[in-house]
Amino acid sequence: MHTGTWGFSEATHRPASTTQQAVEGIKQYIRDNALKPGDTLPTESELCEELGFSRSSVREAIRILTTLDIVDVRHGTGTFVSSTSLKALVQGLIFRATLDADDNLETLRDVVEIRQAIDLAIGQEITAKLDPSKLEQLSIIVEKMSAKRKQGLNFAEEDREFHQVLLSEIDNPIIRELNDAFWQVHMNVIPLRKLEEPQDFSRTVRAHQDIVDALQNNDLKKYQESVLRHYEPLLTSL
Amino acid sequence: MHTGTWGFSEATHRPASTTQQAVEGIKQYIRDNALKPGDTLPTESELCEELGFSRSSVREAIRILTTLDIVDVRHGTGTFVSSTSLKALVQGLIFRATLDADDNLETLRDVVEIRQAIDLAIGQEITAKLDPSKLEQLSIIVEKMSAKRKQGLNFAEEDREFHQVLLSEIDNPIIRELNDAFWQVHMNVIPLRKLEEPQDFSRTVRAHQDIVDALQNNDLKKYQESVLRHYEPLLTSL
DNA sequence: GGTGATTTGTACGTATGTATT
DNA sequence: GAATACATACGTACAAATCAC
Secondary structure, eight states: OOOTTTTOOOSSOOOOOHHHHHHHHHHHHHHHTTOOTTOBOOOHHHHHHHHTOOHHHHHHHHHHHHHTTSEEEETTTEEEEOOOOSHHHHHHHHHHHHHTTTTOOHHHHHHHHHHHHHHHHTHHHHHHTOOHHHHHHHHHHHHHHHHHHHTTOOOHHHHHHHHHHHHTTOSOHHHHHHHHHHHHHHHHHGGGSOOOOHHHHHHHHHHHHHHHHHHHTTOHHHHHHHHHHHHHHHHHHO | OOOTTTTOOOSSOOOOOHHHHHHHHHHHHHHHTTOOTTOBOOOHHHHHHHHTOOHHHHHHHHHHHHHTTSEEEETTTEEEEOOOOSHHHHHHHHHHHHHTTTTOOHHHHHHHHHHHHHHHHTHHHHHHTOOHHHHHHHHHHHHHHHHHHHTTOOOHHHHHHHHHHHHTTOSOHHHHHHHHHHHHHHHHHGGGSOOOOHHHHHHHHHHHHHHHHHHHTTOHHHHHHHHHHHHHHHHHHO
16 A cells, blocks of 8 residues: 555545646656755756646646745745755644634644653753753853843843754754744744743743753753743743 | 744845735635634635735645645635644655665654654653553554554554554644654655564564553553664664 | 536746846 | 846636536
């Protein structure tokens, strides 16, 4: 039983649409020519000739591949191979979260729970690969966060950077991308809700500091407690 | 600083393309009319009027939303709201895996590692929500797996079902979907590689039985050991 | 079962906006 | 600024699938 790319078991073996054929054709072109991220693809008209499909079909195929972040189109310049990311996951989850934004916030809570689960799951690898220079980086970021908070400024970028540096020692790139993807979803959904209380910001900064401290002591248990404390104010408010 | 849906900080505030406007328009239409999965959207021509864009732009927008599994298009019938899934994540990761299929299998290893991490992370919730009827279901599935293995048959569907039932008690739907998404990626990528050895299949069946046993004893530690054993043959071969 | 109406799918032509040289 | 190459947008026509009558 072959189930195709989507994992369905399509009983009806309908011939793939022209657009889908074009999608597969372009994917195959990338593989055959071993194109790397940043490499240019043929122009739309060239792709039309190459694949034997009309402009419309090729364009719709390119839209699909753009959405999956497999290619990157720059107006007036050309089409390029993209370093595939989890952009589509982010978009899909943000839309889902905005659907029920008015009456409940389940999706946001789910997202935060997963961020917490990821941070907990990587605890062992993180503490094992302790790197003094990374710890130094983390400390500096927390200081910046603290400074911004005292000025009443938003420290979202520092927050993102903190978690990225924290994950930078993790071998598995997909975990790193999932981590950032859920961070993006989280931050895009938060504005739809009422803002956090000021005391929560203060607690958040302290929680980041706790994580650094735990890592400095190479203390897995304390790390996990700090992670739980980091997300606690959010989860209880949801 | 507003960063838009993608989390970028676009310095150049270029006006969104017509296609992107159409995407947002259709999303907004779904929200405004509180459409639920399965509900029909206006026809393409009606959407063109409603949004004021040409058919091509609306079509490309629909392609994007189809890729994100936000809408579902049926030829000759109409366009429907879809229950958003992680289909796009699956497609993107499968493509990534096929890129380096010939020389290495990093992506497959990364995917298996994440499956393992998810199964480990849910251990506490799983063992806490022990349900005899679910355990019964799991036992039956393992028996089916065992029977199929002895006949030399593929038991992928039973494997999928096992992990779905295992996760069915988890509250967080996104975790359930992630679990299934990574299962799909895993199974779609496996055929690109050499088949597993027969003794691995036997070990896999036993590992599933071990998981059921651990849950029957409500033994978290044994559950985690079983999960590790479940993925071990795969990870070492990668 | 067949026919026509409806809806999406494909093709092509033309004009316009955009970036590079 | 001009020329070129490219993507973007729109409109129209027809093909293919589906459904109701």
